[in-house]
Amino acid sequence: MNRTTADDSATTTTAPPSHQIRALHTESTVTVYQAYASEIGEPAARTGRFPAAWKRDRMTWIKPSFLWMMYRCGWATKEGQGTVLAVEITREGFEWALRHACLSHYVRGVHSDQAAWKRELRHSPTRVQWDPERDLQLNPLPHRSLQLGLAGDAARRYADEWTVSITDVTDRARAIHERVRAQDLESAAALLPAERPYPTPEALLAHLRA
Numbered sequence: 620m621n622r623t624t625a626d627d628s629a630t631t632t633t634a635p636p637s638h639q640i641r642a643l644h645t646e647s648t649v650t651v652y653q654a655y656a657s658e659i660g661e662p663a664a665r666t667g668r669f670p671a672a673w674k675r676d677r678m679t680w681i682k683p684s685f686l687w688m689m690y691r692c693g694w695a696t697k698e699g700q701g702t703v704l705a706v707e708i709t710r711e712g713f714e715w716a717l718r719h720a721c722l723s724h725y726v727r728g729v730h731s732d733q734a735a736w737k738r739e740l741r742h743s744p745t746r747v748q749w750d751p752e753r754d755l756q757l758n759p760l761p762h763r764s765l766q767l768g769l770a771g772d773a774a775r776r777y778a779d780e781w782t783v784s785i786t787d788v789t790d791r792a793r794a795i796h797e798r799v800r801a802q803d804l805e806s807a808a809a810l811l812p813a814e815r816p817y818p819t820p821e822a823l824l825a826h827l828r829a
Contacts, residue, residue, distance in 0.1 A: 638749055639817075641816055642817045644710065644815075649708060649713045650706065650707050651706050652683070654702065654703045656702065658672065667785050673778060677774070679770075680766055681706065682764070683765055683817070685812050687750065687752060690753045694795075695793060703787070703792045706785050707786075709781045712781030713781070714823060716744075716773055717767070720827060721743040722748075723748045723768065744770055745768060747767055748765075749764070749766075755799050755804050755808060755811075795807045
């Protein structure tokens with residue numbers, strides 16, 4: 620006779636890995652978030668391309684986590700960050716950025732010494748930070764969220780080659796925030812993008828685990 624024990628029927632919730640990319644993605648694209656002043660954000664969303672005023676010679680940070688973007692821009696209330704953009708880019712471009720990235724800070728065991736890290740930083744077109752993921756109330760969580768900085772050739776590729784579409788999601792951000800302020804977390808969560816673990820080959824992140 621088959622017996623079912625309590626252990627067999629129990630549902631175990633596994634915490635996310637400490638360093639894992641979670642994003643809204645398709646077979647060919649991944650969505651990242653940025654926030655800009657209206658003079659950049661509005662024409663970008665209208666045309667699907669970053670305008671000439673978007674500085675391609677400056678570092679720009681992209682964030683696959685919608686809630687981390689909300690933490691960064693204060694639900695689109697911070698000065699110069701009132702327009703939140705969902706930027707859909709090619710997975711090929713996103714993985715190129717990861718492959719050519721280095722950590723934004725020195726980590727013993729990942730880098731042989733600080734001098735080696737500084738050399739790598741100078742020559743890498745992209746860099747990675749792992750910051751605490753956020754919940755709906757923007758409290759820090761135990762696991763980390765990827766922030767990807769693009770400079771030089773990487774910033775140009777992002778703006779002119781990798782970008783598939785740009786959508787203004789400011790109204791969505793504000794609608795979620797209204798529900799959070801009303802303590803209606805269930806309906807707020809229902810409006811969040813469906814972010815799930817990004818299928819990153821281990822070799823792509825081995826040099827980026829802090």
